[in-house]
Amino acid sequence: MSTLLDKRKFYIDGQWVEPATPNDLEVIDPSTEEPVAVISLGNQADTDAAVAAARRALPSWSRTAPAERLAHIEKILEVYDRRAEDMAWAISHEMGAPQDMSLEDQVGAGRGHIRNFITAFKDFKFIRPLGDHAPSSMTAWEPVGVVGLITPWNWPMNQVTLKVIPAILAGDTCVLKPSEIAPLSSLLFAEILHEAGLPKGVFNLVNGDGAGVGSQLSTHPEVDMISFTGSTRAGIAITKAAADSLKKVVLELGGKGANIVFADADDKAVARGATHCFYNSGQSCNAPTRMLVERSVYDRAVETAAQVAEKTGVASAHQPGTHIGPVVSKGQWEKIQDLIQKGIDEGARLVAGGTGLPEGVNRGYFVRPTVFADVSNDMTIARQEIFGPVLSIIPFDSEEEAIQIANDTPYGLTNYVQTQDGARRNRVARQLRSGMVEMNGEPRGPGSAFGGVKASGRAREGGVMGLEEFMDSKAISGWDRDA
Numbered sequence: 308m309s310t311l312l313d314k315r316k317f318y319i320d321g322q323w324v325e326p327a328t329p330n331d332l333e334v335i336d337p338s339t340e341e342p343v344a345v346i347s348l349g350n351q352a353d354t355d356a357a358v359a360a361a362r363r364a365l366p367s368w369s370r371t372a373p374a375e376r377l378a379h380i381e382k383i384l385e386v387y388d389r390r391a392e393d394m395a396w397a398i399s400h401e402m403g404a405p406q407d408m409s410l411e412d413q414v415g416a417g418r419g420h421i422r423n424f425i426t427a428f429k430d431f432k433f434i435r436p437l438g439d440h441a442p443s444s445m446t447a448w449e450p451v452g453v454v455g456l457i458t459p460w461n462w463p464m465n466q467v468t469l470k471v472i473p474a475i476l477a478g479d480t481c482v483l484k485p486s487e488i489a490p491l492s493s494l495l496f497a498e499i500l501h502e503a504g505l506p507k508g509v510f511n512l513v514n515g516d517g518a519g520v521g522s523q524l525s526t527h528p529e530v531d532m533i534s535f536t537g538s539t540r541a542g543i544a545i546t547k548a549a550a551d552s553l554k555k556v557v558l559e560l561g562g563k564g565a566n567i568v569f570a571d572a573d574d575k576a577v578a579r580g581a582t583h584c585f586y587n588s589g590q591s592c593n594a595p596t597r598m599l600v601e602r603s604v605y606d607r608a609v610e611t612a613a614q615v616a617e618k619t620g621v622a623s624a625h626q627p628g629t630h631i632g633p634v635v636s637k638g639q640w641e642k643i644q645d646l647i648q649k650g651i652d653e654g655a656r657l658v659a660g661g662t663g664l665p666e667g668v669n670r671g672y673f674v675r676p677t678v679f680a681d682v683s684n685d686m687t688i689a690r691q692e693i694f695g696p697v698l699s700i701i702p703f704d705s706e707e708e709a710i711q712i713a714n715d716t717p718y719g720l721t722n723y724v725q726t727q728d729g730a731r732r733n734r735v736a737r738q739l740r741s742g743m744v745e746m747n748g749e750p751r752g753p754g755s756a757f758g759g760v761k762a763s764g765r766a767r768e769g770g771v772m773g774l775e776e777f778m779d780s781k782a783i784s785g786w787d788r789d790a
Contacts, residue, residue, distance in 0.1 A: 312344035314490070317353055317514065318497040320360035321507025327352035332487060332514075337403040337633040337672045338623040344401075346490050349515040354482070354523040357511040361453045361480035362529050364508025369450045369478040376476050377428055382503040383472075384421045387496075391418075394464065394495055399624040401489035402460050403632040403672070404587065406625060412587075417464030420769060423754045424472045427771045442788070447781040450478035451555055452531030454777065455524035457517075457545070459537045460489035460635050461590040461694075466536045466559075467496055469757070469768040474534075475509060477777040482511045482530070484520045488635055517541055525549045532557070532777070539692075539717075539762045557776055558764030559592070559757070561692040562720030565713035566595035567703075567735065570604045572725035572747075577608045579748050580723065581615040581698055585676045588631045589696035590639075592763070593721035593743070597682075597689055598700045599709050605702045609658055609680040612698060616659035616676040619696070623671065633672040634695055640672040643695035647677055650688040655679040655699065684712050692718070706735065714740045720759035721745060742767075 315331065316323040326347040333342035387394070394417075395410035404413045437444040454474050458466040467485065474481045485493035497512045513520050521541075525533050525548040532555040535545050542558040549556045566580045580595050589596070600608040620630030634640050647662050660677030674695050682689050682699040689699050703709040713722055721743040724735050736744040742759035745751060754770030767776055 311342055312491070314344045314494050315347040317347075317349060317357070318494075318501070318510070318512040319353075319357045320363075320511065321501070324356075326350070327356070334401055334488070334491060335636065336400050337635055338625055340637070340670050340672070344491055346487065346514045348487060349513040349520045351523055353513045354515070354520050354527065357482045357513045358453060358524075358527055358529045360508040360511050361482055364480045364506060365450075365453060368480055368506060368509050371478065373428070373431070373433065373476075376478065377425065379503060379505055380421065380425055380428075380472060380476060383500060383505070384418070384425070386499045386503045387418060387421065390495065390499055394492055397491040397495050398463055398489070399632075401491045402463065402635045403624045405622070405630055405632045406627050407629070408587070408632075409624070413462065414464060416462060417468040419753070420465065420468040421472055423770055424476060424774065427754050427774055428476050431771065431774055436788075437782075443784060443786050445783045445786040447783055448775060448778040449781055451777055451779055452479060453529060454479045454481045454532040454534060455527070455530045456481055456483045457521050457524065457533065457535040457537065458483065458485050458493070460486035461587065461592075463489050463492040464496065467493055469773065470534050470536075471496070471510060473774045474777045475505070477774060479532075479777055480509050482513060482524060484513055484515055484524060487514055487516050490514050521545070522548055525554075526552065528552050530554060534766070534776070535559070536766075539764075542764055555779075557766045559766035559768060560720075560759070560762060560764035561718055562592040562594070562759065562763050563597060563690070563692055563716045563718040564593055564595045564721045564723060564741070565597045565599050565716070565739075566723035567709045567713060567725065568598060568600045568604070568608060569726035569728070569731070570601040571727045572604075573727065576725035576748070577611040578615050580725070581612040581678070582619075584698045585616070585619050585631055585696040588634050588674065590634060590694050592692070595721070595723045596693065596698060597684075597713075598698060599703050599712055600700060601709075602702045602704050605700075609678070609700055612678045612700060613659040616678045616698070619676040621665045621668070621673050621675065631676070631696060634674055635672070637672060639694065640674065643674050643693055643697065646688055646691060646693045646695075647697060650679050650682070650686065650697075650699070653686045653688070654681075655686055655688060656681040660697075684715055690716070706731065710735060710738050717762040718759070719761035720763035
């Protein structure tokens with residue numbers, strides 16, 4: 308135990324404190340299957356202490372001038388950039404993102420969100436006129452209060468910054484419960500906020516699992532809002548748990564994105580889609596895991612996707628390079644293996660990858676990049692979110708059929724469209740039931756809201772809408788605009 312990083316303390320009321328009752332949990336490096344650190348799981352006393360600290364800090368923090376809150380975030384960004392390599396190390400060792408990808412993309416996602424929130428906040432109007440038709444009616448945007456933030460392990464800083472930064476800018480105080488599987492990056496983030504001089508109690512962190520600290524935050528009478536990212540199953544449980552205290556609940560949940568490839572798509576569309584599916588070892592809720600291909604180009608698409616899978620390297624997260632790393636845990640690895648086998652058993656045609664460890668690997672939670680062809684949309688692999696590098700390819704004959712298949716899913720996070728026909732792109736995008744649609748490989752613009760519909764939840768994270776998510780609106784009449 309002495310060789311492990313000791314990360315048992317929580318960050319409460321501006322200082323690092325011992326847990327009320329020790330409850331050790333080892334953090335496992337998924338590349339080696341060896342423990343890398345030990346944390347403690349919090350209990351009700353720890354949760355109560357963190358919420359109380361946030362509640363005490365709320366009156367003064369909620370009344371700070373926006374410019375003061377902005378200055379704190381700008382300082383946080385400065386420290387974040389300075390600690391980027393430390394953050395990349397933490398993410399690689401806790402959840403398995405390869406060294407280069409961790410620094411550039413995982414850490415970079417957090418940096419990008421902080422910058423985009425700074426940009427959005429500079430133009431944010433906390434008091435806005437309703438319109439020319441009602442000159443003395445105003446809409447005010449005000450802090451929700453104490454917010455509980457529950458984040459996942461797959462994109463740690465992406466999700467932490469999408470919650471903590473707008474909450475702080477909104478004038479809220481917060482308690483973060485990061486994933487107990489990948490807590491090291493969030494503990495480092497707490498160090499960054501401390502070094503940046505954030506007033507005590509504005510940000511607090513308690514490690515714990517969903518059944519413990521997660522449930523305690525969801526039911527706590529002094530928590531005004533829960534923002535959760537994770538599985539649809541857990542999101543349903545949180546919504547039910549929060550109902551008795553009538554909290555504001557914001558959920559960003561799973562996905563089963565369709566990538567519609569029409570016959571006139573550009574030459575790189577299929578390879579781009581397959582690469583995106585395998586990216587982060589398939590552990591992204593917005594991954595394009597169902598590739599819908601127009602039948603006239605279907606065989607060529609299957610061949611191309613299989614080639615991408617075979618050329619995708621799989622190796623330790625500790626190595627530099629463009630390979631993919633392991634999935635996060637033994638439990639996830641076993642779930643993915645079961646679903647790959649289910650695809651075989653249900654009659655999908657395996658054209659790349661399959662069950663078992665990649666060649667030359669005998670330890671670590673590594674998954675072979677896998678492609679199934681001739682998938683029907685009622686198969687398990689087309690219905691369930693696999694959260695691994697597994698692509699299902701489905702043929703279609705018409706635009707209408709493609710839209711029908713794409714929408715035939717409980718989820719509604721991100722869909723993708725590949726066609727050179729601009730009118731068709733626009734038409735299809737409007738008919739897809741999802742919170743986001745990305746077309747021809749063009750990323751959504753900086754500050755675009757991230758979120759879905761249906762079983763993907765209805766959060767809107769990032770940019771102006773992400774700021775408003777952490778506020779309540781107040782309608783005011785009789786406002787003296789000359790005062």
